[in-house]
Amino acid sequence: MGMSLRQRRRLQTARDIxxxxxxxxxxxxxxxxxxxxxxxxxxxxTRTFFNYYxxxxxxxxxxxxxxxxxxxxWFASSEGALxxxxxxxxxQGLKDNPLDRAVLRKIISVIDANPALQDLFRTKVDExxxxxxxxxxxxxxxxxxxxxxxxxxxxxxALTEAVMIxxxxxxxxxxxxxxxxxxxxxxVGKILMQGDARV
Amino acid sequence: MGMSLRQRRRLQTARDIxxxxxxxxxxxxxxxxxxxxxxxxxxxxTRTFFNYYxxxxxxxxxxxxxxxxxxxxWFASSEGALxxxxxxxxxQGLKDNPLDRAVLRKIISVIDANPALQDLFRTKVDExxxxxxxxxxxxxxxxxxxxxxxxxxxxxxALTEAVMIxxxxxxxxxxxxxxxxxxxxxxVGKILMQGDARV
DNA sequence: GCAGAAACTTGCATACTATGCAATGTTTAC
DNA sequence: GTAAACATTGCATAGTATGCAAGTTTCTGC
Numbered sequence: 001m002g003m004s005l006r007q008r009r010r011l012q013t014a015r016d017i018x019x020x021x022x023x024x025x026x027x028x029x030x031x032x033x034x035x036x037x038x039x040x041x042x043x044x045x046t047r048t049f050f051n052y053y054x055x056x057x058x059x060x061x062x063x064x065x066x067x068x069x070x071x072x073x074w075f076a077s078s079e080g081a082l083x084x085x086x087x088x089x090x091x092q093g094l095k096d097n098p099l100d101r102a103v104l105r106k107i108i109s110v111i112d113a114n115p116a117l118q119d120l121f122r123t124k125v126d127e128x129x130x131x132x133x134x135x136x137x138x139x140x141x142x143x144x145x146x147x148x149x150x151x152x153x154x155x156x157x158a159l160t161e162a163v164m165i166x167x168x169x170x171x172x173x174x175x176x177x178x179x180x181x182x183x184x185x186x187x188v189g190k191i192l193m194q195g196d197a198r199v
Numbered sequence: 200m201g202m203s204l205r206q207r208r209r210l211q212t213a214r215d216i217x218x219x220x221x222x223x224x225x226x227x228x229x230x231x232x233x234x235x236x237x238x239x240x241x242x243x244x245t246r247t248f249f250n251y252y253x254x255x256x257x258x259x260x261x262x263x264x265x266x267x268x269x270x271x272x273w274f275a276s277s278e279g280a281l282x283x284x285x286x287x288x289x290x291q292g293l294k295d296n297p298l299d300r301a302v303l304r305k306i307i308s309v310i311d312a313n314p315a316l317q318d319l320f321r322t323k324v325d326e327x328x329x330x331x332x333x334x335x336x337x338x339x340x341x342x343x344x345x346x347x348x349x350x351x352x353x354x355x356x357a358l359t360e361a362v363m364i365x366x367x368x369x370x371x372x373x374x375x376x377x378x379x380x381x382x383x384x385x386x387v388g389k390i391l392m393q394g395d396a397r398v
Numbered sequence: 399g400c401a402g403a404a405a406c407t408t409g410c411a412t413a414c415t416a417t418g419c420a421a422t423g424t425t426t427a428c
Numbered sequence: 429g430t431a432a433a434c435a436t437t438g439c440a441t442a443g444t445a446t447g448c449a450a451g452t453t454t455c456t457g458c
Protein backbone atom coordinates (compact mmCIF):
# COMPACT_ATOMS: atom_id res chain seq x y z
CA MET A 1 0.00 0.00 0.00
CA GLY A 2 3.09 2.21 -0.08
CA MET A 3 3.59 4.41 -3.07
CA SER A 4 4.25 2.89 -6.43
CA LEU A 5 7.73 3.07 -7.90
CA ARG A 6 6.59 5.84 -10.15
CA GLN A 7 5.20 7.88 -7.28
CA ARG A 8 8.31 7.42 -5.19
CA ARG A 9 10.54 8.46 -8.05
CA ARG A 10 8.45 11.48 -8.78
CA LEU A 11 8.59 12.61 -5.16
CA GLN A 12 12.32 11.98 -5.02
CA THR A 13 12.95 13.93 -8.20
CA ALA A 14 10.84 16.80 -6.89
CA ARG A 15 12.96 16.84 -3.75
CA ASP A 16 16.20 16.54 -5.71
CA ILE A 17 15.21 19.53 -7.77
CA UNK A 18 14.33 21.52 -4.69
CA UNK A 19 17.67 20.69 -3.08
CA UNK A 20 19.44 21.59 -6.31
CA UNK A 21 17.58 24.89 -6.49
CA UNK A 22 18.44 25.81 -2.92
CA UNK A 23 22.05 24.80 -3.44
CA UNK A 24 22.42 26.84 -6.60
CA UNK A 25 20.63 29.82 -5.05
CA UNK A 26 23.03 29.82 -2.10
CA UNK A 27 26.00 29.39 -4.41
CA UNK A 28 25.21 31.82 -7.22
CA UNK A 29 22.64 34.08 -5.62
CA UNK A 30 18.99 33.92 -6.51
CA UNK A 31 19.10 36.57 -9.19
CA UNK A 32 21.96 34.87 -11.00
CA UNK A 33 20.41 31.44 -10.75
CA UNK A 34 19.14 30.00 -14.04
CA UNK A 35 16.82 27.10 -14.61
CA UNK A 36 19.61 25.51 -16.62
CA UNK A 37 21.93 25.59 -13.62
CA UNK A 38 19.27 23.99 -11.44
CA UNK A 39 18.61 21.28 -14.00
CA UNK A 40 22.29 20.50 -14.37
CA UNK A 41 22.74 20.35 -10.60
CA UNK A 42 19.75 18.02 -10.33
CA UNK A 43 20.89 15.89 -13.26
CA UNK A 44 17.87 16.48 -15.47
CA UNK A 45 17.03 18.49 -18.56
CA THR A 46 15.67 22.00 -18.27
CA ARG A 47 12.53 20.76 -19.92
CA THR A 48 12.00 18.25 -17.15
CA PHE A 49 12.52 20.96 -14.59
CA PHE A 50 9.40 22.68 -15.88
CA ASN A 51 7.51 19.42 -15.69
CA TYR A 52 7.96 19.58 -11.92
CA TYR A 53 7.82 23.27 -11.08
CA UNK A 54 6.24 26.19 -12.86
CA UNK A 55 9.17 28.43 -12.09
CA UNK A 56 12.34 28.89 -10.09
CA UNK A 57 10.58 30.35 -7.08
CA UNK A 58 8.28 27.37 -6.75
CA UNK A 59 11.29 25.05 -6.85
CA UNK A 60 12.83 26.72 -3.82
CA UNK A 61 9.70 26.97 -1.72
CA UNK A 62 8.32 23.50 -1.22
CA UNK A 63 4.77 22.45 -0.53
CA UNK A 64 2.60 24.58 1.74
CA UNK A 65 1.38 23.30 5.09
CA UNK A 66 -2.07 21.90 4.47
CA UNK A 67 -4.67 21.86 7.19
CA UNK A 68 -6.82 18.77 7.50
CA UNK A 69 -10.18 20.51 7.16
CA UNK A 70 -12.12 17.26 7.23
CA UNK A 71 -10.58 16.14 10.50
CA UNK A 72 -11.09 19.47 12.21
CA UNK A 73 -14.77 19.26 12.95
CA TRP A 74 -14.05 19.80 16.63
CA PHE A 75 -12.86 23.31 15.87
CA ALA A 76 -16.24 24.72 14.90
CA SER A 77 -17.96 23.66 18.10
CA SER A 78 -15.15 23.92 20.62
CA GLU A 79 -15.79 25.96 23.76
CA GLY A 80 -12.10 26.62 24.37
CA ALA A 81 -10.29 29.90 23.96
CA LEU A 82 -10.07 30.76 20.28
CA UNK A 83 -6.37 31.51 20.48
CA UNK A 84 -5.67 28.08 21.93
CA UNK A 85 -7.85 26.30 19.43
CA UNK A 86 -6.25 28.09 16.51
CA UNK A 87 -2.83 27.22 17.80
CA UNK A 88 -3.83 23.60 18.29
CA UNK A 89 -5.26 23.44 14.79
CA UNK A 90 -2.08 24.70 13.22
CA UNK A 91 0.14 22.64 15.46
CA GLN A 92 -1.74 19.60 14.19
CA GLY A 93 -1.27 20.80 10.62
CA LEU A 94 2.47 20.88 11.17
CA LYS A 95 2.53 17.31 12.41
CA ASP A 96 0.67 16.19 9.32
CA ASN A 97 3.15 18.02 7.09
CA PRO A 98 6.56 17.13 8.49
CA LEU A 99 9.19 19.75 7.76
CA ASP A 100 12.89 19.13 7.44
CA ARG A 101 14.64 21.56 9.73
CA ALA A 102 17.91 21.53 7.80
CA VAL A 103 16.24 22.16 4.47
CA LEU A 104 14.05 24.83 6.00
CA ARG A 105 17.11 26.61 7.32
CA LYS A 106 18.67 26.67 3.90
CA ILE A 107 15.47 27.98 2.41
CA ILE A 108 15.38 30.68 5.05
CA SER A 109 18.94 31.67 4.17
CA VAL A 110 17.96 32.08 0.57
CA ILE A 111 14.89 34.09 1.50
CA ASP A 112 16.88 36.30 3.82
CA ALA A 113 19.26 37.11 1.01
CA ASN A 114 16.42 37.79 -1.43
CA PRO A 115 13.61 39.95 -0.09
CA ALA A 116 11.65 39.35 -3.27
CA LEU A 117 11.20 35.76 -2.16
CA GLN A 118 9.64 36.79 1.10
CA ASP A 119 6.49 37.73 -0.72
CA LEU A 120 6.34 34.40 -2.46
CA PHE A 121 6.89 32.63 0.81
CA ARG A 122 4.02 34.48 2.38
CA THR A 123 1.86 33.72 -0.61
CA LYS A 124 2.68 30.08 -0.11
CA VAL A 125 1.78 30.25 3.55
CA ASP A 126 -1.45 32.00 2.74
CA GLU A 127 -2.65 28.92 0.92
CA UNK A 128 -3.07 27.59 4.42
CA UNK A 129 -5.00 30.70 5.28
CA UNK A 130 -7.74 29.82 2.84
CA UNK A 131 -8.72 26.56 4.51
CA UNK A 132 -8.44 28.25 7.85
CA UNK A 133 -10.90 30.94 6.81
CA UNK A 134 -13.45 28.24 6.03
CA UNK A 135 -13.08 26.74 9.47
CA UNK A 136 -13.34 30.11 11.15
CA UNK A 137 -16.48 30.89 9.23
CA UNK A 138 -18.04 27.73 10.57
CA UNK A 139 -17.10 28.61 14.12
CA UNK A 140 -17.88 32.31 14.19
CA UNK A 141 -20.94 32.38 12.01
CA UNK A 142 -21.81 34.61 9.07
CA UNK A 143 -21.89 37.84 11.10
CA UNK A 144 -18.14 37.77 11.36
CA UNK A 145 -17.41 37.02 7.72
CA UNK A 146 -15.48 40.21 7.19
CA UNK A 147 -13.25 39.66 10.21
CA UNK A 148 -12.74 35.99 9.44
CA UNK A 149 -10.28 36.63 6.66
CA UNK A 150 -8.25 39.05 8.74
CA UNK A 151 -8.13 36.53 11.53
CA UNK A 152 -7.10 33.71 9.23
CA UNK A 153 -4.24 35.74 7.83
CA UNK A 154 -3.16 36.80 11.27
CA UNK A 155 -3.10 33.19 12.41
CA UNK A 156 -1.10 31.97 9.42
CA UNK A 157 1.41 34.76 9.88
CA ALA A 158 1.77 33.69 13.49
CA LEU A 159 2.29 30.14 12.27
CA THR A 160 4.98 31.27 9.87
CA GLU A 161 6.82 33.19 12.56
CA ALA A 162 6.62 30.28 14.93
CA VAL A 163 7.93 27.86 12.30
CA MET A 164 10.84 30.18 11.55
CA ILE A 165 11.73 30.30 15.23
CA UNK A 166 11.48 26.54 15.48
CA UNK A 167 13.70 26.07 12.43
CA UNK A 168 16.42 28.20 13.95
CA UNK A 169 16.29 26.78 17.46
CA UNK A 170 17.42 23.18 17.81
CA UNK A 171 16.19 23.11 21.39
CA UNK A 172 12.59 23.51 20.26
CA UNK A 173 10.35 20.59 19.40
CA UNK A 174 7.33 20.62 17.15
CA UNK A 175 5.17 20.47 20.27
CA UNK A 176 6.58 23.77 21.44
CA UNK A 177 5.10 25.51 18.44
CA UNK A 178 1.49 25.25 19.53
CA UNK A 179 1.86 27.23 22.78
CA UNK A 180 4.08 29.71 20.99
CA UNK A 181 1.39 30.47 18.43
CA UNK A 182 -1.18 30.64 21.15
CA UNK A 183 0.86 33.18 23.10
CA UNK A 184 1.50 35.30 20.03
CA UNK A 185 -2.17 35.47 19.17
CA UNK A 186 -3.18 36.26 22.72
CA UNK A 187 -0.64 39.06 22.89
CA VAL A 188 -1.90 40.57 19.67
CA GLY A 189 -5.43 40.43 21.09
CA LYS A 190 -4.33 42.14 24.27
CA ILE A 191 -2.47 44.85 22.43
CA LEU A 192 -5.42 45.46 20.17
CA MET A 193 -7.60 46.06 23.20
CA GLN A 194 -5.11 48.44 24.72
CA GLY A 195 -6.83 51.59 25.92
CA ASP A 196 -10.16 50.37 24.63
CA ALA A 197 -12.92 50.68 27.20
CA ARG A 198 -15.53 49.19 24.92
CA VAL A 199 -14.72 45.56 25.62
CA MET B 200 7.73 74.64 -6.63
CA GLY B 201 5.35 72.72 -8.87
CA MET B 202 6.80 69.78 -10.67
CA SER B 203 9.09 70.41 -13.59
CA LEU B 204 7.90 69.59 -17.07
CA ARG B 205 10.01 66.48 -16.98
CA GLN B 206 8.50 65.28 -13.72
CA ARG B 207 4.97 65.95 -14.88
CA ARG B 208 5.56 64.08 -18.10
CA ARG B 209 7.11 61.17 -16.31
CA LEU B 210 4.18 60.91 -13.95
CA GLN B 211 1.71 61.21 -16.81
CA THR B 212 3.47 58.52 -18.82
CA ALA B 213 3.52 56.25 -15.79
CA ARG B 214 -0.23 56.74 -15.45
CA ASP B 215 -0.81 56.28 -19.17
CA ILE B 216 1.02 52.99 -19.03
CA UNK B 217 -0.97 51.86 -16.02
CA UNK B 218 -4.23 52.73 -17.76
CA UNK B 219 -3.05 50.93 -20.87
CA UNK B 220 -2.10 47.87 -18.84
CA UNK B 221 -5.47 47.74 -17.09
CA UNK B 222 -7.28 48.23 -20.37
CA UNK B 223 -5.39 45.48 -22.13
CA UNK B 224 -5.75 43.15 -19.15
CA UNK B 225 -9.51 43.60 -19.14
CA UNK B 226 -9.65 43.21 -22.90
CA UNK B 227 -7.32 40.25 -23.49
CA UNK B 228 -7.11 38.68 -20.06
CA UNK B 229 -4.06 39.01 -17.87
CA UNK B 230 -2.40 35.81 -19.03
CA UNK B 231 -2.71 36.74 -22.68
CA UNK B 232 -1.51 40.28 -22.12
CA UNK B 233 1.96 41.01 -23.52
CA UNK B 234 4.26 43.91 -22.77
CA UNK B 235 4.15 44.71 -26.45
CA UNK B 236 0.36 45.11 -26.35
CA UNK B 237 0.63 47.43 -23.35
CA UNK B 238 3.31 49.52 -25.02
CA UNK B 239 1.31 49.84 -28.21
CA UNK B 240 -1.81 50.81 -26.27
CA UNK B 241 0.19 53.42 -24.35
CA UNK B 242 1.90 54.69 -27.50
CA UNK B 243 5.46 53.91 -26.45
CA UNK B 244 8.09 51.31 -27.26
CA THR B 245 8.36 48.11 -25.26
CA ARG B 246 11.80 49.24 -24.20
CA THR B 247 10.33 52.36 -22.64
CA PHE B 248 7.75 50.26 -20.86
CA PHE B 249 10.53 48.59 -18.92
CA ASN B 250 11.99 51.99 -18.09
CA TYR B 251 8.84 52.64 -16.09
CA TYR B 252 7.86 49.28 -14.64
CA UNK B 253 9.88 46.19 -13.90
CA UNK B 254 7.14 43.92 -15.16
CA UNK B 255 3.53 43.64 -16.21
CA UNK B 256 2.23 43.10 -12.71
CA UNK B 257 3.82 46.29 -11.43
CA UNK B 258 2.22 48.22 -14.28
CA UNK B 259 -1.26 47.19 -13.21
CA UNK B 260 -0.83 47.79 -9.51
CA UNK B 261 0.10 51.42 -9.01
CA UNK B 262 2.04 53.00 -6.20
CA UNK B 263 1.50 51.74 -2.66
CA UNK B 264 -0.06 53.94 -0.01
CA UNK B 265 2.82 55.53 1.83
CA UNK B 266 2.49 56.50 5.47
CA UNK B 267 4.01 59.79 6.52
CA UNK B 268 6.28 58.38 9.21
CA UNK B 269 7.86 61.76 9.94
CA UNK B 270 4.53 63.45 10.57
CA UNK B 271 3.22 60.70 12.79
CA UNK B 272 5.13 61.49 15.96
CA TRP B 273 1.84 61.73 17.84
CA PHE B 274 1.24 58.04 17.31
CA ALA B 275 4.03 56.81 19.55
CA SER B 276 2.91 58.79 22.57
CA SER B 277 -0.87 58.82 22.14
CA GLU B 278 -2.99 57.65 25.04
CA GLY B 279 -5.96 56.77 22.83
CA ALA B 280 -7.21 53.29 22.00
CA LEU B 281 -4.69 51.57 19.76
CA UNK B 282 -7.35 50.48 17.29
CA UNK B 283 -8.53 54.06 16.87
CA UNK B 284 -5.03 55.44 16.52
CA UNK B 285 -4.09 52.83 13.93
CA UNK B 286 -7.23 53.62 11.97
CA UNK B 287 -6.53 57.34 12.17
CA UNK B 288 -2.96 56.82 11.01
CA UNK B 289 -4.03 54.88 7.97
CA UNK B 290 -6.91 57.17 7.22
CA GLN B 291 -4.39 60.01 7.09
CA GLY B 292 -2.18 57.94 4.81
CA LEU B 293 -5.08 57.60 2.40
CA LYS B 294 -5.64 61.33 2.28
CA ASP B 295 -1.98 61.88 1.47
CA ASN B 296 -2.15 59.31 -1.33
CA PRO B 297 -5.32 60.12 -3.20
CA LEU B 298 -6.78 57.13 -5.00
CA ASP B 299 -8.89 57.25 -8.11
CA ARG B 300 -12.01 55.26 -7.43
CA ALA B 301 -12.71 54.49 -11.09
CA VAL B 302 -9.17 53.28 -11.75
CA LEU B 303 -9.19 51.29 -8.54
CA ARG B 304 -12.38 49.56 -9.60
CA LYS B 305 -10.84 48.52 -12.86
CA ILE B 306 -7.79 47.23 -11.07
CA ILE B 307 -10.00 45.26 -8.75
CA SER B 308 -11.79 43.73 -11.73
CA VAL B 309 -8.47 42.58 -13.13
CA ILE B 310 -7.39 41.18 -9.78
CA ASP B 311 -10.67 39.37 -9.32
CA ALA B 312 -10.21 37.68 -12.66
CA ASN B 313 -6.60 36.74 -11.87
CA PRO B 314 -6.02 35.27 -8.44
CA ALA B 315 -2.28 35.31 -9.07
CA LEU B 316 -2.43 39.08 -8.87
CA GLN B 317 -3.99 39.01 -5.44
CA ASP B 318 -0.67 38.01 -3.96
CA LEU B 319 1.10 40.83 -5.70
CA PHE B 320 -1.50 43.26 -4.54
CA ARG B 321 -1.02 42.18 -0.97
CA THR B 322 2.72 42.41 -1.36
CA LYS B 323 2.24 45.95 -2.57
CA VAL B 324 0.06 46.76 0.40
CA ASP B 325 2.61 45.26 2.72
CA GLU B 326 5.08 47.93 1.75
CA UNK B 327 2.90 50.10 3.90
CA UNK B 328 3.19 47.53 6.62
CA UNK B 329 6.91 48.11 6.92
CA UNK B 330 6.66 51.76 7.91
CA UNK B 331 3.79 50.89 10.19
CA UNK B 332 5.88 48.31 12.02
CA UNK B 333 8.43 51.01 12.79
CA UNK B 334 5.79 53.23 14.29
CA UNK B 335 4.35 50.39 16.33
CA UNK B 336 7.77 49.53 17.66
CA UNK B 337 8.13 53.08 18.90
CA UNK B 338 4.77 52.95 20.62
CA UNK B 339 4.84 49.48 22.13
CA UNK B 340 8.47 49.26 23.05
CA UNK B 341 10.99 46.48 22.40
CA UNK B 342 9.16 43.86 24.48
CA UNK B 343 6.51 43.58 21.82
CA UNK B 344 8.85 43.35 18.85
CA UNK B 345 7.61 39.93 17.83
CA UNK B 346 3.95 40.94 17.93
CA UNK B 347 4.58 44.23 16.20
CA UNK B 348 4.97 42.70 12.78
CA UNK B 349 1.84 40.64 13.14
CA UNK B 350 -0.06 43.71 14.21
CA UNK B 351 1.28 45.78 11.32
CA UNK B 352 0.22 43.17 8.82
CA UNK B 353 -3.17 42.85 10.40
CA UNK B 354 -3.66 46.60 10.21
CA UNK B 355 -2.61 46.86 6.57
CA UNK B 356 -4.91 44.01 5.66
CA ALA B 357 -7.72 45.85 7.38
CA LEU B 358 -6.77 48.93 5.39
CA THR B 359 -6.87 46.97 2.17
CA GLU B 360 -10.28 45.56 2.90
CA ALA B 361 -11.62 48.95 3.85
CA VAL B 362 -10.25 50.52 0.66
CA MET B 363 -11.85 47.78 -1.42
CA ILE B 364 -15.19 48.43 0.22
CA UNK B 365 -14.81 52.16 -0.34
CA UNK B 366 -13.93 51.64 -3.99
CA UNK B 367 -17.08 49.66 -4.57
CA UNK B 368 -19.47 51.89 -2.65
CA UNK B 369 -20.07 55.33 -4.10
CA UNK B 370 -21.93 56.38 -0.99
CA UNK B 371 -18.77 56.11 1.10
CA UNK B 372 -16.34 58.97 1.55
CA UNK B 373 -12.68 58.73 2.42
CA UNK B 374 -13.58 59.84 5.94
CA UNK B 375 -15.75 56.79 6.39
CA UNK B 376 -12.72 54.56 6.04
CA UNK B 377 -11.14 55.46 9.36
CA UNK B 378 -14.02 54.27 11.57
CA UNK B 379 -14.40 51.21 9.38
CA UNK B 380 -10.81 50.18 9.98
CA UNK B 381 -11.17 50.94 13.63
CA UNK B 382 -14.24 48.72 13.92
CA UNK B 383 -12.61 45.87 12.04
CA UNK B 384 -9.57 45.91 14.27
CA UNK B 385 -11.64 46.08 17.41
CA UNK B 386 -13.72 43.15 16.28
CA VAL B 387 -10.67 41.07 15.59
CA GLY B 388 -9.39 41.92 19.05
CA LYS B 389 -12.66 40.89 20.61
CA ILE B 390 -12.81 37.65 18.71
CA LEU B 391 -9.24 36.83 19.66
CA MET B 392 -10.14 37.20 23.30
CA GLN B 393 -13.18 35.00 22.96
CA GLY B 394 -13.27 32.43 25.72
CA ASP B 395 -9.98 33.63 27.10
CA ALA B 396 -10.12 34.23 30.83
CA ARG B 397 -6.57 35.45 31.00
CA VAL B 398 -7.28 39.05 30.01
C1' DG C 399 19.37 83.00 -24.99
C1' DC C 400 22.93 79.53 -25.16
C1' DA C 401 26.22 75.73 -24.12
C1' DG C 402 26.81 71.70 -21.75
C1' DA C 403 24.90 68.36 -18.46
C1' DA C 404 21.30 65.34 -17.33
C1' DA C 405 17.48 62.73 -18.43
C1' DC C 406 14.30 60.29 -21.76
C1' DT C 407 13.18 57.31 -25.82
C1' DT C 408 14.29 54.04 -28.86
C1' DG C 409 16.33 50.09 -31.62
C1' DC C 410 19.20 46.38 -31.46
C1' DA C 411 21.47 42.50 -29.45
C1' DT C 412 21.20 39.11 -26.17
C1' DA C 413 20.22 35.96 -22.22
C1' DC C 414 16.74 33.74 -20.01
C1' DT C 415 11.82 31.95 -19.00
C1' DA C 416 8.17 29.07 -20.21
C1' DT C 417 5.18 26.16 -23.10
C1' DG C 418 3.65 23.02 -26.92
C1' DC C 419 4.65 19.11 -29.55
C1' DA C 420 6.49 14.77 -30.94
C1' DA C 421 9.75 10.97 -30.30
C1' DT C 422 11.38 7.65 -27.26
C1' DG C 423 11.71 5.01 -23.19
C1' DT C 424 9.68 3.11 -18.50
C1' DT C 425 6.18 1.61 -15.42
C1' DT C 426 1.77 -0.11 -14.55
C1' DA C 427 -2.48 -2.78 -14.96
C1' DC C 428 -4.92 -6.45 -16.82
C1' DG D 429 2.89 -10.21 -22.54
C1' DT D 430 0.73 -6.30 -24.19
C1' DA D 431 -1.51 -1.94 -24.27
C1' DA D 432 -2.24 2.20 -21.78
C1' DA D 433 -0.36 5.65 -18.87
C1' DC D 434 3.29 8.29 -17.64
C1' DA D 435 8.11 10.32 -17.76
C1' DT D 436 12.10 12.37 -20.11
C1' DT D 437 14.00 14.79 -23.59
C1' DG D 438 15.11 17.82 -27.80
C1' DC D 439 13.48 21.13 -30.65
C1' DA D 440 10.84 25.10 -31.91
C1' DT D 441 8.89 29.22 -30.49
C1' DA D 442 6.74 33.23 -28.02
C1' DG D 443 7.55 36.25 -24.53
C1' DT D 444 10.30 38.64 -20.61
C1' DA D 445 13.88 41.59 -19.29
C1' DT D 446 18.38 44.01 -19.50
C1' DG D 447 22.62 46.39 -21.35
C1' DC D 448 24.35 49.50 -24.55
C1' DA D 449 24.67 53.23 -27.77
C1' DA D 450 22.63 56.76 -30.65
C1' DG D 451 19.58 60.46 -31.01
C1' DT D 452 16.43 63.77 -28.82
C1' DT D 453 14.45 66.75 -25.23
C1' DT D 454 14.69 69.26 -20.97
C1' DC D 455 17.19 71.53 -17.44
C1' DT D 456 20.91 74.36 -15.25
C1' DG D 457 23.95 78.10 -14.81
C1' DC D 458 25.74 81.78 -16.81
